[in-house]
Amino acid sequence: MADPTRHLHHGSKTPLKPDDLYASPPPWDIGRPQPAFLALAAAGAVRGRVLDVGCGTGEHTLMAAGLGLDATGVDLASRALRAAEAKASDRGRTARFLLHDARQLVDLQESFDTVLDCGLFHIFFDDDRAAYVEGLRSVVPPGGRYFMLGFSDRQPGEWGRVRKLTRDEIAASCADGWRIDSIEPTTIDITTDPDGVRAWLVALTRI
Structure with missing residues (x-):
């Protein structure tokens, strides 16, 4: 299987810019x-x-907009956000896309009933992950939901900078301020393998 994180580094550990x-x-x-x-x-x-964090080119933001919901996507890749805005225009959907660091969600000074995270949580290590989770708590009111798709430790092979997640790791990261509703095995579809990538679908409720 090809490494979907090969775009994250130059054969060494030098990170690329989001764009x-x-x-x-x-x-x-x-x-x-x-x-x-x-x-x-x-x-x-x-x-x-x-709120769609790490929204990329906006498919999940636009999914929410298609439901008639107030939908916002944030990402640090301006190239991806421009593509997302073009999709919204082409599909006749109203959505907001912001160039914003997901580790600084508190700066949005907004609240969201649902947060979607496909492939963001699993790139954060240690302090960055703690900042991200703290930011999530700041924007999700009690009763709000957080849904995350992240790489599972069941996925074989090396995957660059992605931190494959265990159930215990997810639970420990989200112990403060959240109720864990479910952590279920699933897959993330990718273009380079028809079988996709083994993942966890996590559902949390803010308490």
Whole structure:
């Protein structure tokens, strides 16, 4: 299987700029929402004001907008955000896309009923992850939901800078201020392997 994180480094450990990730379509940019998130939408779990963190080219933001919801996507890749805005225009959907660091969500000074995270949580290590989770707590009011798709420790092989997640690690990271509703095995679809990548679908409720 090809490494979808190969775009994250130059054969060494030198990180690329966010825009460089979208110089050509990365494997996670599949041109449609992930099936696991589509199922959540069909079940009515995506509701209220929606924040799509690390939104990329906006498929999950636009999924929420297509439900008639107030949808915001944030990312640090301006190239991806321009593509997202073009998609919104082409599809006749109203959504907001912001160039913003997901580790500084508190600076948004807003609240969201639903947060969607496909492939962001698993790139953060230690302090960055703690800052991200703290920011999530700041923007999700009690009763709000956080849904995350992240690489699972069940996925074989090396995957660059992605930190494959264990159940215990997820639970420990989200112990403060959240109720863990479920951590279920699923897959993330990518363009480079028809079987996708083994992942966890995590559902949390803010308490």
